[in-house]
Amino acid sequence: MAQDKTTHFGYEDVRWEDKARRVEQVFDSVAGRYDLMNDLMSMGVHRVWKRFAIGLAAVRPEDAVLDLAAGTGDLALAMAGRLGPRGRMTLADYNGNMLALGRDRMLNAGHSDATFVQGDAEALPFADDSFDLVTMAFGLRNVRDKDAALASIYRVLRPGGRLLVLEFSKPRNPLLARAYDAYSFSVLPRLGQAVADDADSYRYLAESIRRHPDQDTLQGMFELAGFERTQVYNLTGGIVAVHRGYKL
Amino acid sequence: MTPPALLLGALESLLNRLLARDPHALAQLQALGGGVVLRLTELDWELGVYPVAHGVVLGPAERGARAQVELQTKAVFALLRDPRAGRAVPGMHVAGDAEYLQRFVEVFQGLEADLAGLLEPWLGEQAAPAAAGLRRVQGFLRRGLSGLEASGAEFLAEESRDLVPAAELEDWMREVEELDLDVERFEARLRRVERRAGHGGEPVA
Known part of the structure; x- marks a missing residue:
C-alpha cells in the first residue's frame, strides 16, 4: 500500500511522503548560509566543479535552459550570461526559500527575464520538448x-537536448575515500x-551522499530513462x- | 581506451567555445554530421569527435563515424606545429571517407582562436593585452622550436656526423637502386649464359 512505501533520508528510512518535507526542512534551515557553507565545505572548489559543468553544457545564445534544484542560482547566473535575446532561462526548485534567494540574485544581476518555478523534479510542470538543456547541480541526491525525475527531464527535453547532472559521487581512490569519509x-x-x-542538516548531507548511486549506477539510470551518448566526468x-x- | 574524461571535457569545452564564436563553422559541422574517430596508437587512446547542435561531443568511438585517423605521437606533434600539414604527415594513417574527413578538418582549420574572447570572462578589459602577449609567446615558442629543430638537424648531420645529410642520403639511395638494377641485369645475363651453355648454343656477345 502507498502509505507503507519507504525511502531513505540519509541513513534513516522514512515514509515516502515524509522525505520531501524533511528535505525541505533541511534547506529551509540552511538557505541563509548556503553559499557560505558551500565555500567553506569545499574550500571553494565547488566553483571549479560548476565552471567545468557549465563548460560541458556549451550553452548557445538561443537555448531554452532549465536549471533544476537551482538553489541560490550559481549555475543559472553563469548560464544566463551566455544566453542571447532569443534564449530563455528557467530556474526551478522544490524549496521556496532557496528559489527566492536564486530569484533575488538573478534580478540583482539584471536577469529580469528569467522564469522561476517552484516544482518537483519528479513531475516537471512543463510541456514535452520544451528545453534544449537541463542542468541539475547537487539536487538529484x-x-x-530518481528514475521518475530522469524520465520527467527526458520528457521536457527537445530531441537533441542534453541533461547535465553535477552531483556528489564515489571517490575512486580508497585512500581518498577514507579521508573523505572522515572529513x-x-x-x-x-x-x-x-x-x-x-x-x-550537514550530517544529512554526508549521509545522503553515501546513499546516492555511484557513477556507473547513475549512468545506467540515465540510459534506462532513454538518454544516449551518456558520459561521466x-x-x-x-x-x-x-x-x-542526450535525448537523440 | 578512451582518454581521461577530465581531459576530454576540458578539450570539448574549449572547442565548443571556439565554435560558439564562429556560427559559420558550427553550421558547416552540423551539415556534415557523422563523426571522426581518432586513435593515438602509442598511448592506446581512442576517441570519437561527433558534431551536435551546440558544437562537438568528444567521447568513446561509436558507430556512425565516417572516417578513422590513426596518429603516432610524432604525427601529433607535427600537426600541432603545422595544423595545415594535411595527410603528408609521417605517422598518420587515414581510413574511411577521405573527402568527408578533409571537409571536417577544414572546419577546424578555419577556426580563428579568439584568445581575447576566451580570456574575457576572467580578465575583463585586460583580456586583449593578455591575448596579444600570449600570441607573442606562441610565436616565439614556434620560431624557437623550428630553430632548435633546424640547428639540431644541422649539428647532427654536419658537425657530429651522427646523421647523414638528406642530400647524401638521397645520393646513397640512388646508388643502391642503381646497384640493385645492375645486380638484376647481371643475374639475367648469367641465366642466359647458363641456358645457352646447357643447350650448346651460340656464344654470348
Whole structure:
C-alpha cells in the first residue's frame, strides 16, 4: 500500500511522503548560509566543479535552459550570461526559500527575464520538448524517485537536448575515500553547527551522499530513462561527478 | 581506451567555445554530421569527435563515424606545429571517407582562436593585452622550436656526423637502386649464359 512505501533520508528510512518535507526542512534551515557553507565545505572548489559543468553544457545564445534544484542560482547566473535575446532561462526548485534567494540574485544581476518555478523534479510542470538543456547541480541526491525525475527531464527535453547532472559521487581512490569519509562525518557537522547552527542538516548531507548511486549506477539510470551518448566526468578524484546524456 | 574524461571535457569545452564564436563553422559541422574517430596508437587512446547542435561531443568511438585517423605521437606533434600539414604527415594513417574527413578538418582549420574572447570572462578589459602577449609567446615558442629543430638537424648531420645529410642520403639511395638494377641485369645475363651453355648454343656477345 502507498502509505507503507519507504525511502531513505540519509541513513534513516522514512515514509515516502515524509522525505520531501524533511528535505525541505533541511534547506529551509540552511538557505541563509548556503553559499557560505558551500565555500567553506569545499574550500571553494565547488566553483571549479560548476565552471567545468557549465563548460560541458556549451550553452548557445538561443537555448531554452532549465536549471533544476537551482538553489541560490550559481549555475543559472553563469548560464544566463551566455544566453542571447532569443534564449530563455528557467530556474526551478522544490524549496521556496532557496528559489527566492536564486530569484533575488538573478534580478540583482539584471536577469529580469528569467522564469522561476517552484516544482518537483519528479513531475516537471512543463510541456514535452520544451528545453534544449537541463542542468541539475547537487539536487538529484535529494529527489525521492530518481528514475521518475530522469524520465520527467527526458520528457521536457527537445530531441537533441542534453541533461547535465553535477552531483556528489564515489571517490575512486580508497585512500581518498577514507579521508573523505572522515572529513564528511567529523568535520562537516561541526562546521554546520558553528556556521549555520545546524549540525543535523550537514550530517544529512554526508549521509545522503553515501546513499546516492555511484557513477556507473547513475549512468545506467540515465540510459534506462532513454538518454544516449551518456558520459561521466569524475572531478576531484570522483568526490563529484558530472553525468551527461542526450535525448537523440 | 578512451582518454581521461577530465581531459576530454576540458578539450570539448574549449572547442565548443571556439565554435560558439564562429556560427559559420558550427553550421558547416552540423551539415556534415557523422563523426571522426581518432586513435593515438602509442598511448592506446581512442576517441570519437561527433558534431551536435551546440558544437562537438568528444567521447568513446561509436558507430556512425565516417572516417578513422590513426596518429603516432610524432604525427601529433607535427600537426600541432603545422595544423595545415594535411595527410603528408609521417605517422598518420587515414581510413574511411577521405573527402568527408578533409571537409571536417577544414572546419577546424578555419577556426580563428579568439584568445581575447576566451580570456574575457576572467580578465575583463585586460583580456586583449593578455591575448596579444600570449600570441607573442606562441610565436616565439614556434620560431624557437623550428630553430632548435633546424640547428639540431644541422649539428647532427654536419658537425657530429651522427646523421647523414638528406642530400647524401638521397645520393646513397640512388646508388643502391642503381646497384640493385645492375645486380638484376647481371643475374639475367648469367641465366642466359647458363641456358645457352646447357643447350650448346651460340656464344654470348
